[in-house]
Amino acid sequence: MATVVDAPRFEHHRDALGIGEPRPRLSWRVRSAPSGWRQTAYRIDIVRNGNIHSYEVESAEQILVPWPASPLRSREAATVRVAVRGTNGAWSAPSDPATVEVGLLAPADWVARPVGATWNEDPDSDERRPSIVRRDFEARAGLVRARLYATAHGLYEAEINGERVGDDTLSPGWTVYGERLRYYTYDVTGLVRPGQNAIGAWLGDGWYRGRLGWRGGFRNLYGYDLSFLGQLELTYADGTREVVATDPSWRAAPSPIIRTGIYDGEDHDAREEQPGWSRAGFDDSAWEVVSVRHRDPATLVAPTAPPVRRTQDVAPVAVLTSPSGRHILDFGQNLVGRVRIRATGEAGASVSLRTAEVLQDGELYTRPLREARSTDTYTLAGRPDGEEWEPRFTFHGFRYVEVSGWPGDLDAAAGDGSIVARVIHTDLERTGWFESSDPLLNRLHDNVVWGMRGNVVDIPTDCPQRDERVGWTGDIQVFGPTASYLFDVSGMLSGWLRDVAIEQLPDGTVPWYVPVIPAHQMWTPLRPGAAWGDVATLLPWTLYERFADLGVLDAQFDSARRWVDLVERLSGPSRRWDTGFQLGDWLDPAAPPEDPADARTDRYLVATAYFARSTRIVARMAEALGLAAETERYDALADEVAAAFAAAYVHDDGTMTSDAQTAYALALRFDLIPDENGRAAAATRLAELVRKAGNRIATGFVGTPLVTDALSDSGHTETAYDLLMERECPSWLYQVTMGATTVWERWDSLLPDGTVNPGTMTSFNHYALGAVADWMHRVVAGLAPAEPGYRRIRFAPRPGGGLTSAAARHLTPYGEAAISWRLDGRDLHVDAVVPVGAEAVLQLNGRDDETLPPGTHTRTTTLPR
The missing domain is CATH 2.60.40.10 (Immunoglobulins)
Structure with missing residues (x-):
């Protein structure tokens, strides 16, 4: 070969x-x-x-x-x-x-300046109508290369000679705009022709100046202006280069987009369109001269990840009529994106599309959206050959769409492709798959995948539908291992971690969410919080484990160290972090709907456990980077915190002061119980608590990613399966039996009687509780990294739960690794694939560990009774 x-x-x-x-x-x-x-x-x-x-x-x-x-x-x-x-x-x-x-590496490479309409920069005006901007330019013969470098204050879509530039959407995304504004590079050689040309851009508010935040939110948080910054560079065969940059020569006009917002949707009046506006020769004499704004070119940065794109179209599966007579499309899948329509009708007629994730009593149920309007409206121009439209600068989380004003037969339109849902998210490469003999478990895994797709719209968000959609640090901290298996998140999350470091306060405090909404003090003053702030340590380490990227450790080590140093100061000589506000085991299913932090596990136990874990991880980061003194310091500190944790929260018999599943899961997984007998006793008590609860889940955001591993690591694998396979509320499969197609924020976002949980935070698309999928990959199927980047792979399936087969595939940095197993009575048949450049260790019950070289391997063992 x-x-x-x-x-x-x-x-x-x-x-x-x-x-x-x-x-x-x-x-x-x-x-x-x-x-x-x-x-x-x-x-x-x-x-x-x-x-x-x-x-x-x-x-x-x-x-x-x-x-x-x-x-x-x-x-x-x-x-x-x-x-x-x-x-x-x-x-x-x-x-x-x-x-x-x-791209353009130095500030001196930029000559373009942001330009936009004057009415989009008045801080005292409520005028939100976006603008379009344009200019003509001439290109000589002999063009060999054309590049457009583009970004915006707000969101943009560029056009050259009437053709869309690129296939990205919601660019330039959301970063800490004052420090880092992302720009994109486009090869537009095929769009520019000798002679007269035109370039233009659509603009929308986006995260830059649109409404952000809950309880009504705020506008203009990063700036008042709506501006396009573009630098078109034309290179000719003779080596000369000409630059067409945004400058005072550009002109602006009102957009046919009447208003647009991330939360509220988009209103477009096709009668206001100006055909040919981005083509050469268009008469823009009635357009106004642009206003030129400022942007420090030193803040312009190239992307580290793919942009947001449309990745899939989903057709409706049903057209419903609600009890009130409204027409509702069911797309059969809770997804994130927007609706594209094709329609023919009279000028001035409007089609309204109102979205939601669920129905209640047969009607669209929008209460979980809080103050997000989540409605798009298109006013037809009356073109006899029909019109096609989808919003440009918004997105929604939805399964159902209430359609008002449709000009014609809605049932026919739903069946002929006239109405489709367009799925959008950061266009990450899919790298991980899982399947088993249980259809409900497979649906749960599909729900995790769909939930992740909907919550990686440029940043890792908590939810994609209500008036929030921010980068909560705790959510991605717990979900990071699952995310890193399912998709190649290496570039996206390493880029987002740069914003985490920028937003980190001088004292080391890591915000609850990144980027920080500048008016955050209205709801979430920046203060240290366990599990959320620990994203600074645990997420870089996850990326290193999964992608073997020492660079992310090097880039984030100072941020991680400063977080641990802060908690060291807060804990004082006791080494217990037992003061201050904490979210604790957020959304424990026993917590009241309006007090999701009121968990069964002491929040300061959670905080001290995370202090120990992060300190140990910083020591491992230092070791990987060759920092001997830092390795010794943080290992010694981690030992002190672990000892303090055990003294404060673990009884001599291995039980804990918080006799709750999350407490035991933290202590076991973070290695905080000092002796073997104590660990065995704690594991036994955890298993007892699971059985006592009828195998129903009793953990929130903190405990959920840990509890199954805590059980299976300590010899209670069947109890872990009992927890995973339970169908009564609260459980993972309860959601599936209730028709969930994504993972919910609350275990009971939909109550057993079919009504929506009364809590004000009731999302039907949150990935945090889907972190159990990492255990499914590593333990159920049996595929895990044994060395950073899967240089060495661990195949260690642990059948159980009544499953007769399971399989996992993962595209590692070395190539595809795969395992599948099936049970024939007590005989376990295993097929494994090791990519070239890696090796694997195969660990099967009843056999000695075996090292596998690259290639395909088949083994059979008889499981003990």
Whole structure:
């Protein structure tokens, strides 16, 4: 078998156009190789400016290896191939080429300035109508390359000669705008023609100046203006470059979008459209001269992840008529996106689309949306050949859409593609799959996937539907391992962690959510909180474990250390964090609907446990980075905190001061019980509590990701399965039996009688409680990393729960790893796949551990009775 190498990848980019790293690290996968083959060296061939440079390195590394050449310059492109040598001494053929192109790296590269309409910058005006901006330009013959570098104060979509630029949406996304405003690079060579051309952009409020926050929220939180910043660079065969940049020569006019907002939806009046406005020769003499605003070019940054895109269209599965006579489309799946329509009707007629996640008593139920209007309206222009529209600058979380004013037969429109839901989210690469012999468990896993898709709309959010949708740090802290299996989140989350570090206060406090809404003091003053603030330590470590990226540890180590140092000061000599406000085991199912922090587990027990865990992780981060003094310091501190925890919260017999599932799960998983007998007693008590509760869940956001592992790690795997497979409320499968298609915020967001939980926080799309999927991947199916980046894989399936089969596949940095098992009586049949460049340890009951080389392996063992 020949050794075949896939084209290299640059950093964590799926598309390496306009990246911000001048020395991008390289990774590659060896698709196939002879039996017993191992990489011993690699050769990187780089073509720059027509010259080939080769770099040969004696190394077995193939993940995020250093860029071997001099740094790339702004705008520079390079083509890279990789060849590898194995233990047989033979070199592979070079890989297919991959091209990388750098964006604008230095502030001096930018000449563009933000431009927009004057009426969009008045702080005393309630005028929210967005604008469109444009200008004509001329291109000479001999054009060989055209790049548009674009961003906005607000959201934008650019056009050249009437054609949409790119396929992204909701760009430039949400970052800490004052420090980091993301820009995107587009190859528009095919859109520019010799002679006269035109460029323009649509603008929308977005997160920059639109309404943000609950209890009514606030506008203009990052600025008053609505502005486009674009720099079109034209490169000719003779080497010259011309720049068409946003400047005072641009002109602005009112958009046919009457209003638009993230929470409230979009109103579009097609009668106000100006056909041809982004084409050459359009008469813009009646348009106003733009107002030019300021943006420090040093704050413009290239993306580290794919943009938000439309990734799927979903057709309605039913057209319902409510008791009040309203027409409601059921899309059969709770999803995140917006509705695209095609309609023919009279000018001035309006179609209204109101969305919600659930029905109650047959009617659209919008109370869980709180003050999010979540309605889109399209006023027809009356075109005889029909009209097509979808909102540009908003998104909704919904399964149901109430349609008013539809011009024609709604049943026919739902069946012929005239109305579809368009799913949008950050266009992450899918990397993980799971299935089992139980359809309900498979549906639960599907719900976790759909929930994640809906909550990675540029940032990792809590929920996608109500007047919130912010980057709650605790949610992604607990869900990070699951997210890292299901999708390649390496670039997205490492970029978001940069914003975490920026928003972190000088004393080390990590905000509850990032980016911080500037008017946060109205509801959530910035103060330290366990589990939420610990995202600064635990999420970077998760990314390192799953993607072998030392760079994220290096970038985030100071942030992580400052968080632990803060908690050390707060705890004082006692080493117990037992003061201040805490969310604790948020949304424990026993908590009252209006007091979700009132959990069965002492919130200060939770805080001290997380203090111990984060301190230990900072020590491991320091060790990985080669920081010996810091490793010793934080290991010693972690020992002190662990001892303080045990003294304060663990009785001599292994029971705990909070006799609750979350307390035991924390103590066991964070290794906070000092002796083996105590650990065994604690595990036994945890299993007793689960059985005593009828196998119904009794954990909130903190305990849920830990409780099944705490059981299976300590010999109570069947009890963990009992918890997972329970169908009565509260449980994971209760949600499935109630028709859930995403994971809920509350275990009982929908009550057994079919009514919606009365709590003001009742989302039907929250991923936090879906963190159990990580246990399903690692323990039920049996696929886990044993070394960072899956360089060594652990296959350790633990059948149970009445399952007769299960399987998992994961696209690791080295290639696809997979395991499937099936039971035939007591005989366990296992098939495992190890990618080239990795190895695996197979751990099966009744067999000694076995090391597996790359390839496909089949084993059978008889399980003990």
